[in-house]
Amino acid sequence: MxxxxxxxxxxxxxxxxxxxxxxxxxxxxxxxxxxxxxxxxxxxxxxxxxxxxxxxxxxxxxxxxxxxxxxKPVNGTCPKLEVPSNGRKLGRVLAVGHEVHFLCEPGYELVGSESRVCQESLSWSGQQPSCKSIDECASNPCLNGGTCVDEVNRFLCTCTKGWAGATCQTPVPTFFTVVSNASTIATTSPPFFSSIAPSSLPSSPFMHPSRCTQLMGSTRCTCEAGFTISGRDSNICIDIDECELFHMGQAGRLCVHNCVNTPGGYRCTCPSGYNLTRDSRNCKDIDECETRQHNCTRDQLCVNTYGGFQCVRVECPRIRNATYVKTSPVRCERNPCPVDNKACSQAPNSVSFHYLSVVSNLSAPRVLFRMSAARVLGDTLRFGLLGGRGRRYFTVQRSGRQTGQLLLVSPVQGPATLEAEVEMSELERRATLGRYITKVTLFVSPYSF
Structure with a gap:
């Protein structure tokens, strides 16, 4: 050509x-x-x-x-999933790549897959979940021979004779009488018999002679409040140890923490970091951060805990190819990434820090923290537990279409410090649009009140 x-x-x-x-x-x-x-x-x-x-x-x-x-399949949707009995289903879109999430009502636990994804084969990933009733009696909570009755989200204990309380932990006190010269004296303490004469009575604030009167040929001896007759001749008054006698009564302990017996009475004390409440029985935590009774420096954050405080230093993460700036005392935001920096775009968009304080042996399961998105840019929002110290005590589950929650799954014996990292990811057709990390630190008190 x-x-x-x-x-x-x-x-x-x-x-x-x-x-x-x-x-x-x-x-x-x-x-x-x-x-x-x-x-x-x-x-x-x-x-x-x-x-x-x-x-x-x-x-x-x-x-x-x-x-x-x-x-491309003719019908581009997966089959409809059933809602488990005593549970809920979140998500209505059945197209390929979309997720459906499942929750159980209080008193039930999820068995199976919490989330299922519609795959390209038009089948769902995972297994069809079900909601199983939680056996509240599985841990044998009833003490001293009590019988446990399982109910929805709670249990009831039927106690044997001589025991009372939510878990049959409280002995029922018995009453008795002391007879002296045909007179009857009622008391709530076991009788103490003694042949000590008044002249040989030792000098002690916990023991003193009784007050006796003659009436129609009989002798009636009495003691002041807080003391009881002791001795066959009813001439001695001995102090009642309220702390020992009412250690576990029907109304609970006299003192929530420590009981100190005093002549004719008692007083309650609290551990360091607590004050007595107005009823003089319970203990109230002192907020050292609020009252400025701490020694944290300016670059540290004071976190009040039960019985004390913690000084923490919040530092933004150091990730290669990405930089962060602190936008609040507990939040770091990622700086804009260069157009061609893929590693930077895959780093978390933000990292938040939260500090929680709980008492020892807190009942579980219990919601500790919720994380939600104000608006969703993509078609999928996922929540996950990345790790942290004491990860076995935590789990993450959905509480709504745009909300996930961190749960404490078992009680923790204090003192202890646990950590968990919760991730929220936005996706569009399985491609990550953004990642948001929340680091939760749990300070567990050594006390359970």
């Missing part, structure tokens, strides 16, 4: 010179004409190659489109 073009170009030049009656061109004129023909052919060749490449691209696009259409 190129040879034909050259011949035609030369003929055109020859005809041009002939039409004007000119002689054959000179050698220089012929070389100039050939250069023009070469340029013309080069332009045609480039245009031809560009057309070939464009045609090849269109053919490849048509071929890939035909392959996708041939493999």
């Amino acid at each position: 190129i040879r034909t073009c050259i011949i035609l170009a030369i003929l055109c030049l020859y005809q041009t010179y002939s039409s004007f009656g000119q002689d054959c061109p000179s050698k220089q004129e012929l070389q100039g004409a050939l250069r023009q023909v070469h340029k013309l052919l080069s332009a045609h060749e480039a245009s031809y190659l560009q057309s070939i490449r464009s045609l090849r691209k269109k053919l490849n696009l048509l071929q890939s489109t035909a392959v996708r259409q041939s493999t």
Whole structure:
């Protein structure tokens, strides 16, 4: 084809010179004409190659489109999933790549997959979940021979004779009488018999002579409040140890922490970091951070705990190819990433820090923290537990379409410090749009009140 073009170009030049009656061109004129023909052919060749490449691209696009259409299922949705009995289902979209989440009502635990994804084969991942009733009596909570009755989200104990309380932990006190010279004295403490004479009574604030009166030929001896008759001749009053006698009564302990017996009475004390409440029985935590009774530096954050405080230093994460700036005392935001920095775009968008204080042996399961998205950019929102110290005590589950919650799954004996990292991810067609990390630190008090 190129040879034909050259011949035609030369003929055109020859005809041009002939039409004007000119002689054959000179050698220089012929070389100039050939250069023009070469340029013309080069332009045609480039245009031809560009057309070939464009045609090849269109053919490849048509071929890939035909392959996708041939493999694309006719019905692009997964079958509808059933709602488990005593549970809920979150998510209505049944298209490929979408998730459906399951929750159980209080008193029931989930057995099976918490989340299921619609796969390209139009089948659901995981197993169909069910909600199983939690056996509240499995841990044998009833003490001293009590019988446990399982109910929804709670249990009841039927106690044997002589025991009372929610778990049959409290002995029922018995009453008795002391008879002296035909007089009857009622008391709530076991009798103490003694032959000590008043003259030999030791000097002690916990023991003193009784007050006796003669009435119609009989002797009646009494003691002041907080003391009881002791001795066969009813002439001695001995202090009642209320702390021991009422250690576990029907109304509970006299003191929530420590009881100190005093002559004729008692007093309650609290551990360091607590004050007595107005009823003089319970203990109230002192907020050292609020009252400025701490020694934290300016670059540290004071966190009040039960019975004390913690000084923590919040530092933004150091991740390669990504930088962070602190936007609040407990939050770090990632700086904008360069356009071509893929590693930076995969780093967490933000990292938040939360500090919680709980008492020892806190009942579980219990919701500790909730994490939610104000708005969802993608088509999927996922929550997960990344790790942390004491991870076995935690789990993450959904409480709504845009909310996840961190749960304490078993009681913790204090003192202890536990950590958990909760991740919330936004996805669009399985591609990550953003990641948000919340680091939760749990300070467990050594006391259970």
